[in-house]
Amino acid sequence: MTVISKFRALFVAGGILLFLSFFLDWYYFVVIDKSGEILGSWAYSPFGGWTVRADSSSDYAPKDLNLSKFAHVLFIGLICFCVAASILKNFETEENLNSVRTIGYALVFLVVFTGFYLVCFPALYLSEVNLYFPFVNVTEDDTDITYSYAMGPGYFLHALGFAIIFPYSMAYYYAVVKFKTIQDKKKDFLDKLKIATGAEELIDFARMIAEEETLFKLGRVKPDNETPLNAKKRYKGEART
Known part of the structure; x- marks a missing residue:
């Protein structure tokens, strides 16, 4: 006890x-x-x-x-x-x-x-x-x-x-x-991170890793100098096409 x-x-x-x-x-x-x-x-x-x-x-x-x-x-x-x-x-x-x-x-x-x-x-x-x-x-x-x-x-x-x-x-x-x-501290941190990245929504790193693995399997690998935020935007654009 x-x-x-x-x-x-x-x-x-x-x-x-x-x-x-x-x-x-x-x-x-x-x-x-x-x-x-x-x-x-x-x-x-x-x-x-x-x-x-x-x-x-x-x-x-x-x-x-x-x-x-x-x-x-x-x-x-x-x-x-x-x-x-x-x-x-x-x-x-x-x-x-x-x-x-x-x-x-x-x-x-x-x-x-x-x-x-x-x-x-x-x-x-x-x-x-x-x-x-x-x-x-x-x-x-x-x-x-x-x-x-x-x-x-x-x-x-x-x-x-x-x-x-x-x-x-x-x-x-x-x-x-x-x-x-x-x-409350966690919420404040996420709000500050959202403002710092200038993104409309926070980056979902878990989802991005999953997308990366999917693209790798398809033979489409992102450029080495690409940032996570740019990668996210590029993946969204490719998804629309």
Whole structure:
């Protein structure tokens, strides 16, 4: 198994982890009094929002994070597409990488989207409602009430998924972009060659060799000082006659 094949297997596993992470808890918020009694306990998941884990007082309930469920659905759809594409379309065996260019871009977008969740969830949504990251216990001096803040398994599963989809996604994208760059350079070279020769079309050397062999068999050999371009024109003229 090649290194790329191993990265590919890791990518599929990472995609599965990302998918599962959306159905697990991403955050826990617990309120405890000085005697150790739990006054409130909540868990947050992307699709379920805040759910009560014990008999809890609404006085301590956290605010809604207002994450878009449409974004979650879009993300899951992207995960499914990328995992299926990586299984069905291996860039190592593709003769024409232009045909899988869209997949390369989709894989990079998946990496960016995953990173967005990892960074923006704590930086924007949690901080907006005064929830701390990743593990913090805060005790109020006047009431001796302790507020416990902790990231859940869903978030860490998401982070692990990001780490193991990254290598294959970048390799896929690099292969596609490099191929496109080579194709563009090749096209530029052929265009410059066409201008330099002053010909209406580029010389097909393979065809000229075949024509040369045919003429040799017929006993008609071109002059020694004749250039390939002149030879091509002469052969065309003779073909018309």
